[in-house]
Amino acid sequence: MERQKNASKAYGGIFKVLEGFEAPPHEDNGLPTITYSKKITLQERDEIINIYYFGPGHTDGDSIIKFERANVIHAGDSFIMYGLPFIDLIGGGSIKGFIENLNKIISISNLETIIIPGHGPLSNLEKVKQFRNDLKEYYQKTLEGYNDGLNVQEISNSIKCDLGKTYDVAAALADLPEAPTVYSTSGDYDIFAMFRLGNNDDIGLYVCETVQKIEGVRDTNTIVCFNPFTKDRGI
Numbered sequence: 259m260e261r262q263k264n265a266s267k268a269y270g271g272i273f274k275v276l277e278g279f280e281a282p283p284h285e286d287n288g289l290p291t292i293t294y295s296k297k298i299t300l301q302e303r304d305e306i307i308n309i310y311y312f313g314p315g316h317t318d319g320d321s322i323i324k325f326e327r328a329n330v331i332h333a334g335d336s337f338i339m340y341g342l343p344f345i346d347l348i349g350g351g352s353i354k355g356f357i358e359n360l361n362k363i364i365s366i367s368n369l370e371t372i373i374i375p376g377h378g379p380l381s382n383l384e385k386v387k388q389f390r391n392d393l394k395e396y397y398q399k400t401l402e403g404y405n406d407g408l409n410v411q412e413i414s415n416s417i418k419c420d421l422g423k424t425y426d427v428a429a430a431l432a433d434l435p436e437a438p439t440v441y442s443t444s445g446d447y448d449i450f451a452m453f454r455l456g457n458n459d460d461i462g463l464y465v466c467e468t469v470q471k472i473e474g475v476r477d478t479n480t481i482v483c484f485n486p487f488t489k490d491r492g493i
Contacts, residue, residue, distance in 0.1 A: 310366070312336075315359035316343060316376075318350025322359070324366055332374045333363055337386055339378020340429075342396065342438035353397055360390040396435075412454055413461055415469060416447035416479040423474030424448045430472045436464070447479065 292298070300307040306326040311319075316335045323332040335343065336359045345351040367373065367383045375381050419427045424442060431440045431451050439452040455464060465480050 308366075310362070312359045312362045313355050314350050314352045315345075315356040316351055317346040320359070322363060322366075328372075329368070329370055330372045330374065331363065331367060333376065333386075335376035336360070337363060337373065337375045337381070337389065339375045339381055339385070339389075340432045341440055342393070353393075357390060357394055357397065360386060360393070364390065396438075412452060412482075413465075414481045415451045415453060415465065416443075416481075417449040417451065417469070417475055418446070418477035419448040420474045420476050427472055427474045430474075431469075434468065436468075447477075 294309065294311065296311055298309045300309070304327060308324045308326060310322045310324070312322060320334055320336050322334070322336060324330070325332075336356070343356060345353050345356060363373070364383065364386055367386065369383055371383055373381045373383070373386055417427065417431075428440050428442060428449055431437050431449065434453075436453045436455055437451050438454065441450045442448065443450045451469075453464070453469075455461060461480070461482065465478060469475065470478055
């Protein structure tokens with residue numbers, strides 16, 4: 259309950275619906291009978307299933323599942339195929355842990371391993387390595403800028419697309435280094451994107467020359483974001 263209240267404050271009320279909610283008590287037979295701390299091995303017919311906990315990353319309780327004979331890994335949200343990951347800082351997640359978890363996924367994979375991400379199409383070892391490398395670079399550059407006293411300008415952009423072009427536009431936006439977060443939405447606009455620009459970047463020029471020139475973009479609505487109000491504003 260305390261985590262729900264903290265999340266509601268930290269994310270601008272997005273979890274407000276959870277306030278006051280009390281989960282009904284569990285029946286004794288509804289509690290798990292098997293738990294694990296680091297790794298557990300199960301068997302289903304001829305399949306050996308290893309379930310790993312690599313430590314805090316996306317959240318503080320993510321499991322990575324590997325089907326050994328099939329050579330398939332289900333990574334959940336510890337690996338995604340677009341943009342930058344969401345890190346549940348309030349829930350104990352960690353960007354450093356996220357990167358380390360990717361290293362451990364790599365360590366239990368080989369070139370033939372099929373890797374199922376939390377979001378996106380089926381993947382493989384090379385794409386996990388590329389995602390890990392990109393994330394390390396982004397984190398390092400962000401940390402260097404923060405230590406040098408630099409800030410960023412944040413803007414949000416609601417984007418209306420031509421019919422049938424929403425996914426093409428979303429893919430193009432997700433490839434932009436300034437756009438770590440891209441969502442498809444309902445309502446008057448098709449896409450919501452957050453952009454992080456340097457202090458000296460011209461917001462209007464960026465929207466006109468970069469966002470609005472993407473094929474399939476019909477209209478945009480730009481909002482400049484000022485101070486974030488969160489419980490913990492650390493990196």
